[in-house]
């Protein structure tokens with residue numbers, strides 16, 4: 483029996499098939515931009531089922547109708563080559579079938595079993611973490627990361643995957659230590675950069691975040707569009723919280739939007755960044771119209787609720803009439819949702835989508851009411867803590883603009899406890915304290931905001 487570079491048995495594989503699988507593992511885990519070379523190899527492969535299986539997974543990871551159609555074809559080819567497939571390969575076939583059918587709860591279960599049985603299969607772990615991420619299951623994300631890390635102690639990719647799981651479970655110190663250990667093995671690891679960025683973001687360590695990501699950005703040139711635009715997106719978030727919104731907008735134009743406008747991940751980075759800039763009072767000009775052009779084909783996709791909500795918001799901010807059609811389509815999806823995904827679609831996505839549409843039109847009281855309904859279920863829609871915080875920020879803004887001072891104050895005070903370093907939070911607190919007549923606290927928050935701004939101006943000068 484032939485084995486791949488991780489020592490895993492591969493059925494019906496010649497030297498070229500093994501080389502292709504090893505190439506895919508490194509390229510996927512390093513977020514490289516040469517994945518098309520693997521697809522070309524899979525297209526030519528005539529005996530090893532794992533190649534078309536992996537191509538199917540690659541296509542499904544695009545979260546698009548075209549991707550799913552292509553995956554069906556690759557899966558059919560894989561099944562035709564599956565005689566003699568071993569247990570691990572059977573598990574890959576089963577999870578790919580389940581993904582095509584939309585049974586992502588089953589995918590996650592299979593990948594957790596695979597991480598226990600074959601923890602050297604790093605791509606099985608990677609895809610398992612993707613399913614956990616899309617289902618909003620941070621504990622599963624971490625469990626898979628732990629198994630991979632235990633069985634691949636010398637592997638930087640396993641470090642970075644473990645670190646991200648730790649971060650999403652709010653074990654920030656451990657996450658940062660493990661991510662930095664990955665970089666000690668090899669500094670060119672964008673997923674480890676990403677995990678460090680999340681840790682710094684969660685603690686409001688913005689100056690460090692900017693310095694760290696800038697110092698690593700020379701290594702992102704060979705990255706695929708998701709990783710490239712997403713790490714720059716993280717840098718933009720730090721800049722926004724440092725009140726350097728002009729630089730964040732410049733990053734939107736130069737780095738975040740424009741690499742691969744048809745790709746869902748690029749699109750949500752763009753929507754999220756424009757929305758966050760607007761929340762800080764930035765005029766983003768006609769940028770929504772450009773982004774929305776690429777969102778229009780996605781009205782009925784419904785792969786991951788977290789993606790859909792951002793598509794909808796982008797369309798709504800561009801004033802697209804198709805928002806109404808997408809809202810109706812989301813309601814249909816929620817009605818027909820499978821039991822495991824009902825909370826995500828029905829309890830969160832539908833009210834949140836209506837709330838976002840109301841907010842985009844300036845109906846802040848309605849937005850606050852509807853987003854308030856969705857918030858308790860927010861983690862179920864998928865995405866990371868930092869990504870989902872966009873919806874919390876819009877909800878907060880709607881509360882402030884519609885005069886729900888007590889509710890807004892509670893959220894801002896919690897934000898300030900978690901990230902006491904953000905001048906904007908202090909200024910908003912000051913404004914709210916003033917509104918409710920708590921002048922002493924208003925002046926104290928205003929003073930703290932000024933102190934922080936001065937500190938950041940000094941940090942920038944040095």
Ligand SMILES: [Fe+2]
Nearest residue numbers: 676712866868
């Ligand atoms: Fe991220």
